[in-house]
Amino acid sequence: MTKILFFTSLLLPHIFVVALASQGQPQPSSLAVASTTVQYHGGPLLTTPNGINIYLIWYGGFSQEDRNSITDFFASFAGSGRRQGSSVSTWWRTISTYKDKAGKPVSSTVRLVKQVGDVYSSGKTLKRGQIANFVKSKIDNKIFPLDSSGIYLVLTAKDVTVERFCMGSCGFHESIMVGAMARVVYAHVGDPTVQCPGLCAWPYALPAYGPPGQALLAPNGVGADGMIINIATLLAGAASNPFKSGYFQGDALAPLEAVTACPGIFGAGAYPGYPGTLFVDKMSKASYNAYGANGRKFLLPAMWDLISLNCKSTT
Secondary structure, eight states, X not given: OOOOTXXXXXXXXXXXXXXXXXXXXXXXXXXXXXXXXXXEOSOOOOOOTTOEEEEEEEESOOOHHHHHHHHHHHHGGGTOOSSTTSBHHHHHGGGGGOBOTTSOBSOSOEEEEEEEEEOSTTOSEXXXXXXXXXXXXXXXXXXXXXXXXXEEEEEXXXXXXXXXXXXXXXXXXXXXXXXXTEEEEEEEEEOOTTTOHHHHSTTSSOOTTSOSOOOOOOSSOHHHHHHHHHHHHHHHHHHXXXXXXXXXXXXXTSOXXXXXXXXXXXXXXXXXXXXXXXXXOTTTOOEESEEOGGGOEEOOOOEEETTTTEEEOOX
């Protein structure tokens, strides 16, 4: 894994999957996960009892349907799943096994508290540093409050090119100083619809140089569901490793975090190139593993469980 100074990148699960699958020897999921557990390095986590506040910037043009899918995903943390053990809210419970030095667990819920749009104010080609500037300017201009326990999330549209996006990374989380004393957490996820669906929306799209197979049908659209998979991954990583001193395995500059330690696993029986057993909607034939708000169905990545020391999915 490439080391990236100052940034914690979201490396898509199937990059690892394709590398192993090309050997022609499918393995059970227990062999696809990290060989040692995700370890705690003593730093702070996002543990506020009231939940993690999300401040969302929509950069560029998004369809209303994609916006609705993503905001319904955030609404699902409130516990709107139809089945015990297979909802967004129950998926997030695994992160409660991640506790700080005082024994406080990562916040038990996530909520979207404010969202704003940005119609290409800095063009359609962005550097990663500009993502941080967007967040800082929104705080400095009092559009967003200063919230050291929140996550400021920048989503970029399908026609926006972001530095390193689609080059082994589908998003990242980082922190930035605002003022003299406050440090806040921010993250970026891009829409992979046209730039790299096979990289950033697997298993709803096939990689250009991967094993043969058929892409699964996405319940909310390839772009939206790809973004939701990556948003979920980054939320878990940012909450449990916000300042690169929390929970991770390996090098702090290229860490395996709560979800990235479970590459390519979405359901029971996963192995390289196969996401695992999923639910399939009888009408649409779309594949998913979690129920959410407003009747939504989502696909969420497995998370490393510190109790069972294994990758835990909703199915």
